[in-house]
Amino acid sequence: xxxxxxxxxxxxxxxxxxxxxxxxxxxxxxxxxxxxxxxxxxxxxxxxxxxxxxxxxxxxxxxxxxxxxxxxxxxxxxxxxxxxxxxxxxxxxxxxxxxxxxxxxxxxxxxxxxxxxxxxxxxxxxxxxxxxxxxxxxxxxxxxxxxxxxxxxxxx
Numbered sequence: 001x002x003x004x005x006x007x008x009x010x011x012x013x014x015x016x017x018x019x020x021x022x023x024x025x026x027x028x029x030x031x032x033x034x035x036x037x038x039x040x041x042x043x044x045x046x047x048x049x050x051x052x053x054x055x056x057x058x059x060x061x062x063x064x065x066x067x068x069x070x071x072x073x074x075x076x077x078x079x080x081x082x083x084x085x086x087x088x089x090x091x092x093x094x095x096x097x098x099x100x101x102x103x104x105x106x107x108x109x110x111x112x113x114x115x116x117x118x119x120x121x122x123x124x125x126x127x128x129x130x131x132x133x134x135x136x137x138x139x140x141x142x143x144x145x146x147x148x149x150x151x152x153x154x155x156x
Contacts, residue, residue, distance in 0.1 A: 003027055021085070022121055078152040079129055083144045087118035091140045099140075105133045107153065114150060131155040 003011075003025075015023055015034060023034040083089070091099035091114055101113050112124040113133075135152040138144055 003030060003032070008032075020119065020121075022118075022123060024121065078134060078154055079131065080149045081113060081125070081127065081151045081153060083116060083146060083148045083150055084125070085116060085118050085123070086146050087116035087123065087144060089138045089140065089142050089144045089150060090115040090117060090122075091136070101133045101136070101151070103133055103136060106156065107131060107133060116144065125150075127153070129153060129155055 011025075012034075021035065023032075025032045091101075093100070093112075093115065100111075100115075101107060107113060107127045108130045109127060111127050113127050114125050116123045116125055131153040133151055134154050136150070137152070138148070138150050144150065
């Protein structure tokens with residue numbers, strides 16, 4: 001694929017008139033990435049314990065409800081990786097490939113931890129801290145909202 005000056009100019013005008021925040025285009029001998037007004041790649045914030053409400057009595061069910069482990073649910077030393085945009089969460093770079101991270105994986109600053117697909121664009125989410133992934137809270141292929149917690153990391 002070739003891209004001449006006029007085509008590039010028309011492309012930039014079209015993108016300028018749209019609300020697209022990120023655009024990638026690759027050809028045989030070029031790669032074009034345009035990003036604008038994007039929030040931080042990953043927002044890391046200390047985990048705040050959730051308020052506990054009294055549970056209403058529930059009728060017995062065939063399967064017992066599984067509770068998250070208390071060791072990670074209330075620890076304030078963990079950091080949250082949150083979605084910087086609305087999109088679809090993917091754990092791996094492509095179907096059939098291994099996930100970017102698993103629980104127990106040690107990650108470095110700048111390492112890709114997942115992909116968020118928004119408007120048919122694949123956006124790699126990079127970690128802003130190093131540490132160990134202790135929880136992955138979203139299933140592969142699940143839609144996520146802006147600010148939704150995707151995973152928790154124990155800083156190292």
